[in-house]
Amino acid sequence: IVAVATLALGIGASTATFSVVHAVLLEELPFEDPDRLVLVWPEVNANKTMALLAEERMSSLESVSGMNGWTLTLTGAGEPRELVGLMVQPGYFDLLGVSPALGRPFEASADLPGEAGVVILSHDLWVGAFGGDPSVVGRAIDLGGAEYDSRVVVGVMPPGVDELVEDVDVWIPLEGGRSLGLGEDDTWYVNHRIARLAPGATLEQANAEVAAYAEEVQRAIPDHFSEDEARSATVQPLRDYLTRDVRGAVWVALATVGLVLLIGCFNVANLLLA
Structure with missing residues (x-):
């Protein structure tokens, strides 16, 4: 027995x-061809290196999008809520192969200084804070309590997309972080990048190419980098990061x-x- x-x-x-x-x-x-998605990480605090990585110089990477996480506060929708925000370049959702369930993604002009502030909501925030009301698209929400923090909701993402980086609540265009006080210069914005391997490219090729270009940039403009900043970067499969x-x-x-x-x-x- x-x-x-x-x-x-x-x-x-x-x-x-x-x-x-x-x-x-x-x-x-829940992304298009997910096995080709990778993250480009600095080995130390190499924000400037990541900001200067040029997509056109990376033959092993088909497309690249910078992103940076931050904490925001939603007010004016019940009790104030602490949110995880992700600043991304306009092509971020195209790279992932996902589209908003409601509304539209960011337009290319959203990355330009002076454009009106916009925001995209996660599905969980849309349901939790706004009761799943579809009319929230087109309305302004407050992400900090100051007048300049008002942003127009242009879309709501489907479930699952928010889990890419620490359960994101909202996405804003990378340049839009300036009006929220999230940095004083362009190099601050990008902590890491998400990319898609080019057809036929391997992870080893991408790592070698990204590391070589990072070193090339730092040799060309050494005054832009402090001694404690990384001299290289690494490329990691997205799945490895999500299951780490x-x-x-x-x-x-x-x-x-x-x-x-x-x-x-x-x-x-x-x-x-x-």
Whole structure:
């Protein structure tokens, strides 16, 4: 009975754990051709390097979009809410291959200084703060309490897109961070970039190319970089980043239930041979 119970426990636990592995590590991401999506990270605080990475110089990268996270406060929609905001270049959603469920994405002109401030909401914020009201598109919302922080909602993203970087609540154009007091110069804005590998390009090629260009930029304008800033950068698959906090625990759990299943099989084999 003990042997059968151990085997049943092992089979049940293995099935459940394989389901978790599939959901966390193997399930398709909600983006177009997600296996080609990568993040370009500074190894230290290399914001200027990231800001100067030129898409046209990276033959291994088909498209690149800068982004930077920040904390904002939504007021005027019930109790004030602390939000995670992501400043992105207008082509960010095109790169991911996703479109707003309501409204439109950012236009190219949204990246230009002086353009009217706009914002795109996550699905969760749209439901939680605005009750899923579709008429919020076209309305102004307050992201800080000052008059210049008023931004017009131009779109609402579908569920799942907000999970790319720490459960994002709102997206604003990269240049739009200036009016929110999120930096004093252009180089501040980009902490890292998301990119898409060119057809046929490998991760190794992208890493070598990005690192070489980062060093080239710093040699060309050494006065723009302090001593503690990175001399290189790394390219990481997007899936690896998204599963970074759970990957180890999932594999440990899988190994544990595999051991239980093995013990159950061993006990049953002993009973059959007895």
